Amino acid sequence: MSVFVTRRIPAEGLRVLSQASGCRVQQWDSEEPVPRAELLSRVAGTRGLLCLLSDRIDREVLDAAGPGLKVISTMSVGFDHLALDEIKKRGIRVGYTPDVLTDATAELSVALLLSACRRLLEAAQQVKSGGWTTWKPLWMCGYGLSDSTVGIIGLGRIGQAVARRLKPFGVKKFLYTGSGPKPESAAEFGAEFVPLTRLAEESDFVVVTCALTPATQGMCNKDFFSRMKKTSVFVNTSRGAVVNQEDLYDALAQGQIAAAGLDVTTPEPLPTDHPLLSLKNCVILPHIGSATYATRSTMAVLAANNLLAGLRGEPMPHELKL
Ligand code: NDP
Ligand code: DGY
Numbered sequence: 001m002s003v004f005v006t007r008r009i010p011a012e013g014l015r016v017l018s019q020a021s022g023c024r025v026q027q028w029d030s031e032e033p034v035p036r037a038e039l040l041s042r043v044a045g046t047r048g049l050l051c052l053l054s055d056r057i058d059r060e061v062l063d064a065a066g067p068g069l070k071v072i073s074t075m076s077v078g079f080d081h082l083a084l085d086e087i088k089k090r091g092i093r094v095g096y097t098p099d100v101l102t103d104a105t106a107e108l109s110v111a112l113l114l115s116a117c118r119r120l121l122e123a124a125q126q127v128k129s130g131g132w133t134t135w136k137p138l139w140m141c142g143y144g145l146s147d148s149t150v151g152i153i154g155l156g157r158i159g160q161a162v163a164r165r166l167k168p169f170g171v172k173k174f175l176y177t178g179s180g181p182k183p184e185s186a187a188e189f190g191a192e193f194v195p196l197t198r199l200a201e202e203s204d205f206v207v208v209t210c211a212l213t214p215a216t217q218g219m220c221n222k223d224f225f226s227r228m229k230k231t232s233v234f235v236n237t238s239r240g241a242v243v244n245q246e247d248l249y250d251a252l253a254q255g256q257i258a259a260a261g262l263d264v265t266t267p268e269p270l271p272t273d274h275p276l277l278s279l280k281n282c283v284i285l286p287h288i289g290s291a292t293y294a295t296r297s298t299m300a301v302l303a304a305n306n307l308l309a310g311l312r313g314e315p316m317p318h319e320l321k322l
Contacts, residue, residue: 001048002048004046007027007030051081073306074094088322098157117259146171148171150166159176159207160185177195203229212242222244243262
C-alpha cells in the first residue's frame, strides 16, 4: 500500500502510517505546500493520498495518480478543495476529520468575535504606539454581547459549539440559517430559523460557520452587508469564498457595519497589501481555527486511520458520504 502525504504533519499521525504493516509512506516533508508539479509526479501510482485543505485535488491530480488511487484522506473537516464528482466517479473513498476540531474552532471563533467587537488589536496597538494618554470615557468603545442577537450562518457542529460558548455571555436571542430548520439542534439555544436577509437585518453579531458550497459561495455580499446594522459585527471562520471581500471592504470602510473578524480569506495567504489589512475595524487571522497542538495531533491521527481503514477496505472512522 503506497501512500503519499502532502506535507509535514504532526508526528503522531505519520507514526500511525509508518507503523502499519505493508504501508509504504512517501511524504513531502516540509512546512510549505508541495509544488503542483511535484504533487503530480509523486501521486503517480499511489493507492492512498493524505492531503490538506491547501491541496487542490482535481481531475488533473486524479489522472496523474492513475486508477490505483483508492483512498483520499484530508486532514480537515472542510472538503471544498476536493473535486468530489470526479472522485466519486472513480470509486475513490474519502476520509475527513469532523468533530475533533469543533471545540478548538468554536473557541477561536469566540476569540475572534471578541477581538473584533471590543477592538482588542487596535487597543493593544495604541498602548504600543503611545496613543494611550489617559482613561477617556469615549475612547476605544465597542459592542458587547450582553442582550444581543447573534445570527449563525450554518448551525452545524461548529455553529452549535459557538452558540454554546456565546450563550453565557448573556445573548438574548439566537437566529440561524441553513438549508432548512434543525429544531433538534436549535432547541438548546432557543434559536430561530430565519431567511438570510432577516438574519442580516436583526443580528448584532453574525457568525459564519457553514460549509463552502455552490449555494454559500459569495453569500455574504453587498446586499447582505447593506442589510446589517451599522453597529453589527461580522465574523467568518468557515471559508473565505463565502464572503465577497470587495463588498465587505466597502461595508467596513463606509461604516455600513461596525467591524469584522476573519480567520479565512480569499486567497490564503492574503497579500500583505490587501485593502482589508488597511482597516482598523477588521481583524484578520491566518486560518488558525483548529490550531491547538492537541487538535492538530488528533486530526493527523484520525486522517491516518481513515486512510488505513480505506486502504484495507474497512469502515473508516470518518468517511465522507459521496
Ligand atoms: P457541519 O457540516 O457540521 O456544518 C456545516 C453547516 O453548513 C451545516 O449546518 C449546514 O446547514 C450549513 N450550510 C450548508 N448550506 C448552507 C446554506 N446554503 N446556508 C447556510 N448554511 C448552510 O460542518 P462543521 O461545523 O464541522 O464545519 C463547518 C465548516 O467550517 C467546514 O466546512 C470548514 O469549511 C470550516 N472550518 C474552518 C476551520 C478554521 O480553521 N477556520 C476549522 C474547521 C472547519 P444545513 O445542515 O442546514 O445544510
Ligand atoms: C478544516 O478542517 O476544514 C479547517 O479549515 C482547518 O482545520
